[in-house]
Amino acid sequence: xxxAQVVELLVRRCIAGDxxxxxxxxQRFNRxxxxxxxxxxxxxxxxxxxxxDVFIKVYRTMASYDGERASFNTWITTVTRNLLVDHFRKxxxxxxxxxxxxxxxxxxxxxxxxxxxxxxxxxxxxxxERRETRELVQAALQKLSPExxxxxxxxxxxxxxxxxxxxxxxxxxxxxxxxxxxxxxxLARLLQRTYRQVM
Amino acid sequence: MYGESKSGMQCAEFDLLMTDAIDGLLTGDQLSRFxxxxxxxxxxxxxxAEAEAGLHWLGQLEEVDPPVNLARNIVLATSGLANEGAxxxxxxxxxxxxxxxxxxRMRDAFSPRTxxxxxxxxxxxxxxxxxxxxxxxxxxxxxxxxSMVFTVSGVKISDLRNLDLTPRNLTxxxxxxxxxxxxxxxNIRLVYEIESRxxxxxxxxxxxxxxxxQENKQKNxxxxxxxxxxxxxQYQNFSRQDSAxxxxxxxxxxxxxxxxxxxxxxxx
Ligand SMILES: [Zn+2]
Numbered sequence: 001x002x003x004a005q006v007v008e009l010l011v012r013r014c015i016a017g018d019x020x021x022x023x024x025x026x027q028r029f030n031r032x033x034x035x036x037x038x039x040x041x042x043x044x045x046x047x048x049x050x051x052x053d054v055f056i057k058v059y060r061t062m063a064s065y066d067g068e069r070a071s072f073n074t075w076i077t078t079v080t081r082n083l084l085v086d087h088f089r090k091x092x093x094x095x096x097x098x099x100x101x102x103x104x105x106x107x108x109x110x111x112x113x114x115x116x117x118x119x120x121x122x123x124x125x126x127x128x129e130r131r132e133t134r135e136l137v138q139a140a141l142q143k144l145s146p147e148x149x150x151x152x153x154x155x156x157x158x159x160x161x162x163x164x165x166x167x168x169x170x171x172x173x174x175x176x177x178x179x180x181x182x183x184x185x186x187l188a189r190l191l192q193r194t195y196r197q198v199m
Numbered sequence: 200m201y202g203e204s205k206s207g208m209q210c211a212e213f214d215l216l217m218t219d220a221i222d223g224l225l226t227g228d229q230l231s232r233f234x235x236x237x238x239x240x241x242x243x244x245x246x247x248a249e250a251e252a253g254l255h256w257l258g259q260l261e262e263v264d265p266p267v268n269l270a271r272n273i274v275l276a277t278s279g280l281a282n283e284g285a286x287x288x289x290x291x292x293x294x295x296x297x298x299x300x301x302x303x304r305m306r307d308a309f310s311p312r313t314x315x316x317x318x319x320x321x322x323x324x325x326x327x328x329x330x331x332x333x334x335x336x337x338x339x340x341x342x343x344x345x346s347m348v349f350t351v352s353g354v355k356i357s358d359l360r361n362l363d364l365t366p367r368n369l370t371x372x373x374x375x376x377x378x379x380x381x382x383x384x385x386n387i388r389l390v391y392e393i394e395s396r397x398x399x400x401x402x403x404x405x406x407x408x409x410x411x412x413q414e415n416k417q418k419n420x421x422x423x424x425x426x427x428x429x430x431x432x433q434y435q436n437f438s439r440q441d442s443a444x445x446x447x448x449x450x451x452x453x454x455x456x457x458x459x460x461x462x463x464x465x466x467x
Contacts, residue, residue, distance in 0.1 A: 019278065026273045034265035048266055052273055059277045130259075137256050155218075156257040162218070177218045184253030185246055191256055 007072045015063055026055060032158065033080055039153045040084045042142045050087060054080045070167050077160070077168040081150055088146050140190040148183035155180050208236040213243045221251060 007028070013021035033054050038047035057079050065075050141149060150169065154160045155176075166173040213236045219225050220233055237244045 022277065023274050026270050030270045030273060031265050034269060035262050038263055039260070044266070048269060051265070051269060052276055055273045056277060133259055134261070137259050140256070152253070152257060156254060157260060174215055178214055181214060181217050181246065181250050184257070185249035186253070187256055188249040188252035
């Protein structure tokens, strides 16, 4: 049996109230959802909370899943994506209040790495470690608009095909491709700028 | 000259084909037209180079490992949704439904079934590693309602005095777990609300027994001491007795601290 079929079966069992099937679904998908959330939100704690929220939502709305219209993988991506966009809107509004009542030290953590590097001037080391590179890329990803960010995450980090992404984001395939192009290009521009400052 | 070139490819078509070109999926005539436009159009060729670079950068990001307990926590959280009214009943208590009077909600909360659910909820909150604010609050609420029931059934309302019901204590766990207060603001508000009711209760119980005595004493003193001295004493009394209610008062815009102290003075 193919993977997708196995999942479909699991979903059906789960809707029928099979707890073991639900556990299997959680086991199969938590890593993927966590990674999407982590790359989108940029913080491990937020990613953990968001992943839990995604599964709670999935659990509650499982009965509305229609296997004819989209694969379960696409459907769970849509749920994730909708929660992420909500989260983004909320945190954008919270930023003002956060600066007032956030615990000390936390605000510094929330700063993208490139911002911190910009503040401290050129780094002493000419060569950045691989780990630091990853942090820079993640920080740059955070600066992309949500619609470009989600597009490149789903394509370049999650390896979804354009059709699936179009279904998950509910936009035409052409729009998906255009967003991916712009997302990648914008990311490169941001990183070039950061690197010029760091080196 | 470039852009809309002789080969017929427009920038929009180039944009549409760019992902496929990067994926290496273009062939034949389509590929040559694509390459032609790329050489001819500086805008598109710059975009292409940047997109390729961006993809390269993204390739640096590896998949990360989720926290070890994530899957288990999710299953725990969702199995909670399936089999119990605990969460639902707690939610009905914790979320302040504006329309419903507080005592109605309290009465529901203190039914034997709900109490048992609260106990289960507390146990789960303590033993599961999900130390989310929501769970910390549930535990706090469960503890609070239990102590209430025991105290009330013992008909010794004055014992409430010994309970540590300061808002700070109830909410400390919550704030320690997470700094973002906005999300669970409603929960906190209810705790405050309940507490102020309890304090009213407490005061009602104490005013009947303590106040007349105090009033007498003060009347005697008033005869003996100068008015200024007397006023000072009243302030001391105020700060000793009602220090806790000040916290509540500051939370309720309708009842300011100043109003409280003024009333106190008028009374004495
Ligand atoms: Zn062009």
